[in-house]
Amino acid sequence: MTSATAAHSVVEPSATTRRLAGSLVVLYAIITMIPLVWIMLTAFKSPDDAISYPPKVMFKPSLEGFCNLFTTRSRQTPEFIRSLGPPQGLCDSIARERNMVVAGPSNYVPRFVNSLIIAFGSTVLAVTLGTLSAYGFSRFRVPLKDDLLFFILSTRMMPPIAVAIPIYLMYRTIGLSDTRLGMILLYTSVNVSLAVWLLKGFIDEIPREYEEAAMIDGYTRFQAFVKVVLPQATTGIAATAIFCLIFAWNEYAFAVLLTSGNAQTAPPFIPIIIGEGGQDWPAVAAGTTLFLVPIVVFTVLLRKHLLRGITFGAVRK
Amino acid sequence: MAEVEINAVSKAFGKLQAVTDLSLTIGNGEFVALLGPTGAGKTTALRLIAGLEQPDEGSIRIDGRDVTGDAPADRDVAFVFQQYSLYPHLTVFENMAFALRAPIRRMPEADIRAKVQDVARLLHIETKLDNKATLLSGGQMQRVAIGRALVRSPSIYLMDEPLSSLDAKLRGELRLELKRIQVDLGATILYVTHDQTEAMTMASRIGVIEGGRLMQIGTPREIYENPINAHVAARLGQPVINLLPAGLFAGAPHGAETIGARTEHLTIARGGGDVSATVKRVEHLGDQSHLHLDLAGRPVVTLADPEAAFGAGEVVSLRLNKPLFFDAKGRRVAA
Numbered sequence: 001m002t003s004a005t006a007a008h009s010v011v012e013p014s015a016t017t018r019r020l021a022g023s024l025v026v027l028y029a030i031i032t033m034i035p036l037v038w039i040m041l042t043a044f045k046s047p048d049d050a051i052s053y054p055p056k057v058m059f060k061p062s063l064e065g066f067c068n069l070f071t072t073r074s075r076q077t078p079e080f081i082r083s084l085g086p087p088q089g090l091c092d093s094i095a096r097e098r099n100m101v102v103a104g105p106s107n108y109v110p111r112f113v114n115s116l117i118i119a120f121g122s123t124v125l126a127v128t129l130g131t132l133s134a135y136g137f138s139r140f141r142v143p144l145k146d147d148l149l150f151f152i153l154s155t156r157m158m159p160p161i162a163v164a165i166p167i168y169l170m171y172r173t174i175g176l177s178d179t180r181l182g183m184i185l186l187y188t189s190v191n192v193s194l195a196v197w198l199l200k201g202f203i204d205e206i207p208r209e210y211e212e213a214a215m216i217d218g219y220t221r222f223q224a225f226v227k228v229v230l231p232q233a234t235t236g237i238a239a240t241a242i243f244c245l246i247f248a249w250n251e252y253a254f255a256v257l258l259t260s261g262n263a264q265t266a267p268p269f270i271p272i273i274i275g276e277g278g279q280d281w282p283a284v285a286a287g288t289t290l291f292l293v294p295i296v297v298f299t300v301l302l303r304k305h306l307l308r309g310i311t312f313g314a315v316r317k
Numbered sequence: 318m319a320e321v322e323i324n325a326v327s328k329a330f331g332k333l334q335a336v337t338d339l340s341l342t343i344g345n346g347e348f349v350a351l352l353g354p355t356g357a358g359k360t361t362a363l364r365l366i367a368g369l370e371q372p373d374e375g376s377i378r379i380d381g382r383d384v385t386g387d388a389p390a391d392r393d394v395a396f397v398f399q400q401y402s403l404y405p406h407l408t409v410f411e412n413m414a415f416a417l418r419a420p421i422r423r424m425p426e427a428d429i430r431a432k433v434q435d436v437a438r439l440l441h442i443e444t445k446l447d448n449k450a451t452l453l454s455g456g457q458m459q460r461v462a463i464g465r466a467l468v469r470s471p472s473i474y475l476m477d478e479p480l481s482s483l484d485a486k487l488r489g490e491l492r493l494e495l496k497r498i499q500v501d502l503g504a505t506i507l508y509v510t511h512d513q514t515e516a517m518t519m520a521s522r523i524g525v526i527e528g529g530r531l532m533q534i535g536t537p538r539e540i541y542e543n544p545i546n547a548h549v550a551a552r553l554g555q556p557v558i559n560l561l562p563a564g565l566f567a568g569a570p571h572g573a574e575t576i577g578a579r580t581e582h583l584t585i586a587r588g589g590g591d592v593s594a595t596v597k598r599v600e601h602l603g604d605q606s607h608l609h610l611d612l613a614g615r616p617v618v619t620l621a622d623p624e625a626a627f628g629a630g631e632v633v634s635l636r637l638n639k640p641l642f643f644d645a646k647g648r649r650v651a652a
Contacts, residue, residue: 207400212369213398216367216368216390
């Protein structure tokens with residue numbers, strides 16, 4: 001449609017309205033991006049630049065934050081450092097300028113791996129369970145269907161932290177405290193209600209004639225579900241998976257409470273990175289920046305499915 | 318292909334009685350049409366045979382085997398849905414190959430390709446095989462939907478108003494093609510429709526269904542010429558049969574309350590008939606005209622030769638010519 005006809009259309013917004021709306025969206029996007037940009041800038045500052053006042057926008061970039069994130073260091077006398085051989089890599093030379101040597105790797109990588117396993121594990125589990133139960137609710141006569149659906153939704157009605165103490169005690173008793181499995185189960189139980197509700201909406205939209213046709217054509221119901229329903233529910237599954245992943249990835253309160261040395265995820269670890277004389281802000285910012293990467297990658301990978309229109313045209317209504 | 322026998326089948330959905338005591342045998346190679354209005358239970362009858370619904374009572378046998386409790390996949394039937402139901406994520410070829418690729422069939426891929434191409438040629442969609450199913454026109458989609466059933470050689474093809482969502486011209490073309498294909502393949506078909514033309518032109522037998530009950534079954538000619546009641550008579554014929562009080566004409570047999578007069582039962586002239594009527598309106602269809610008459614306050618619709626040039630307000634005379642007679646309950650009364 002040309003802009004000339006759009007301007008005269010009753011349903012299409014006018015060019016001015018669209019420009020105004022567009023500017024507002026861009027403005028909002030810039031405002032929300034400022035903290036993110038600031039974190040990324042801080043990640044490349046030296047500790048002194050990070051806390052300088054007034055804040056520095058122009059600064060000499062440094063990888064000290066990333067080095068401090070991935071290593072632990074110990075302070076030594078200048079005589080001792082001079083007696084050592086040449087520095088071992090970039091981080092060691094940065095450390096030696098501050099009279100320190102790299103003592104070993106930090107816990108960031110194991111925490112990050114915990115986050116990956118727990119978040120993706122619980123997402124896969126929540127989406128799988130959610131898809132199967134949503135299909136059941138959508139297609140079968142389930143006794144007390146509406147009550148069950150309401151009950152599932154009601155688990156989201158109170159703040160999850162309200163049950164923190166019972167869960168803490170329960171997990172300690174059954175040995176799930178500070179285990180990856182415990183965290184996967186916990187995040188799955190929170191996410192599965194969201195998954196059921198979101199996916200039921202998507203599956204309701206898929207006409208049942210598709211499965212009926214497949215079942216008449218020689219497929220079992222489960223085969224028809226896999227061959228016909230799942231491919232058409234990809235949009236919904238992708239959207240649901242992103243929501244579940246973001247929750248599990250960012251969750252902080254339960255992670256602080258239930259994990260420590262073994263299954264601790266990145267969110268409780270990042271803010272307690274301590275440098276000499278207080279918080280090591282560049283290292284915290286570096287940890288946060290890297291922590292954003294998996295979510296961004298996952299969302300970009302699934303973007304195609306999110307944007308693709310839901311099935312239309314093959315069934316006349 | 319096989320004989321399909323439906324035996325005293327009933328099905329209710331909650332309080333709604335969809336099909337009542339339906340008995341019907343479809344012979345091998347026969348084309349049976351179930352004709353009835355929306356909500357008459359036609360589709361439910363098909364779904365019962367396909368196994369998509371379980372009957373409350375009665376049994377269904379295919380080729381002598383009782384399939385009443387079998388899953389749809391085990392019945393060896395093919396279904397053409399009213400709304401195409403093509404899989405939007407698959408191409409035309411994949412849609413048509415879908416049934417053949419079912420794990421229970423284990424058909425070699427080369428055979429599948431050959432079979433799909435055969436059927437695609439038959440339906441004139443061989444150039445569309447690589448298209449996404451959703452990118453076709455309505456007529457092409459319906460051909461694919463029919464093709465998806467034709468690639469198989471099931472006991473029976475069940476077709477649920479497959480042509481109803483097409484425009485009139487396409488419907489006419491596909492009607493002819495479908496009949497040609499049925500004759501070529503010797504296929505057994507149960508075809509559900511509310512369109513009397515489809516039923517009359519394609520079916521070897523027509524079953525008229527109303528309110529979940531099978532009212533009459535017979536050849537198109539029998540159903541048209543010898544309807545057992547006024548309902549069945551009203552289902553066939555264009556324009557619809559005129560049902561008039563028997564008292565308007567002399568010579569009705571004993572017990573007849575209603576006269577059923579189709580166009581061919583009415584001789585219309587300027588004077589010399591049994592009764593006179595006033596022309597209210599003339600609809601010119603080109604080769605014919607619909608004449609709307611007023612007969613003692615009753616509307617009567619009949620066809621007339623446009624050459625006769627009747628005009629609104631004109632008084633004409635009508636003569637009955639072997640009409641149908643029905644009693645107070647609508648049952649047929651012999652003349």
